[in-house]
Amino acid sequence: MESSSRASPPTDRVVRILDFLAAHPAERFGVSELARRLGLSKPTCLGIVTALADAGYLVRDAGDKTYRLGPSLITLGHKAQESMRVSPAVREQLRRLSDRFGATAALSGVIDDRITLLDLVAPAGARPGVEVGQSYPFAPPVGLMFVLWDDEAKRNWLAKEPTLPLRTETGRLNRVIGRCRDDGYLVERLTPGGRRLYALMAGMTSDLPDELRALLGELVSDIGERVYLREDNSHGRKRHDISVISAPVYDHDRRQVMVASIHIGKSLTDSEIVDRARALVTTADAVTTQLGGVKPSWQT
Missing domain, CATH: 3.30.450.40 (GAF domain)
Known part of the structure; x- marks a missing residue:
């Protein structure tokens, strides 16, 4: 097991957001609710979801400004299956x-x-x-x-x-x-x-x-x-x-x-x-x- 001193808190926050959305695939969440549910600051949460949306890992609804899982994760999942x-x-x-x-x-x-x-x-x-x-x-x-x-x-x-x-x-x-x-x-x-x-x-x-x-x-x-x-x-x-x-x-x-x-x-x-x-x-x-x-x- 790797030492906890080598953990990456920023990466952990990204993973927590993706895991949370994966656990609620039929729902969409705004930045404020995501931050509250995951114990993150709103600016930190906004920075993460913006970067993930730009990469296609999340989709942002322009109307209500909510986020859900994006199409890039489908490709990633297929590649993971191929590797296995x-x-x-x-x-x-x-x-x-x-x-x-x-x-x-x-x-x-x-x-x-x-x-x-x-x-x-x-x-x-x-x-x-x-x-x-x-x-x-x-x-x-x-x-x-x-x-x-x-x-x-x-x-x-x-x-x-x-x-x-x-x-x-x-x-x-x-x-x-x-x-x-x-x-x-x-x-x-x-x-x-x-x-x-x-x-x-x-x-x-x-x-x-x-x-x-x-x-x-x-x-x-x-x-x-x-x-x-x-x-x-x-x-x-x-x-x-x-x-x-x-x-x-x-x-x-x-x-x-x-x-x-x-x-x-x-x-x-x-x-x-x-x-x-x-x-x-x-x-x-x-x-x-x-x-x-x-x-x-x-x-x-």
Whole structure:
């Protein structure tokens, strides 16, 4: 972590204005209200929004002298997606998967040691609850899907300071890893704790207050606890509450670089789970090919 002495207060003020407007995309704000909401002086705020408007990052309404996000941010966003290797062809793969099952399909990667949502396609009218650019700390228990298929990555991930107090049942985790490698995908069960975990973790750093760490620790107690394994169905349940299914995307060095996911959020039968998982693996393989990647021989 960089020293706070190297921070740039002027830059921070620019970021605060852009973040605030991004959080209110359907609204417009005058200089006085922006300054008041963000705790800035009016002259400082005016100087910043004027410069941003001149560059096209904001649009100024000449009538009521209010500001909103501008078209230059669209170009910037597209360039950011390109730099993260999210192309229109990749998005089309997500769209097909989403259309087939009426579910949200997404692509995520680890950027600057944080899991970041790179692209997302949701059914018409759906509210997925997550947004492109949203990120989470990449440390146990968050991020299992990024290390299941790489022993070195798994060791490095497990060695990280966990974001939550937890225990690791080695036998269970090894069984999860073996099953997921055989199947080529990971299925996470939908639990009350898991449902709340990612909402609480979104945007947070790894440095959580002790009280919050303890609270979150009640939600997840073991890394592999929420993973669905068919052999666990000893009670003969016909349906299972499923949260998300994930599959790996590889680069030209056969290393996992992304995760393709389909968000379920409902009960499925075993055959419905397998049907969606196999379609997801097909999508992940297509993305791998479009990125010029190669699937490891033991995964083919």
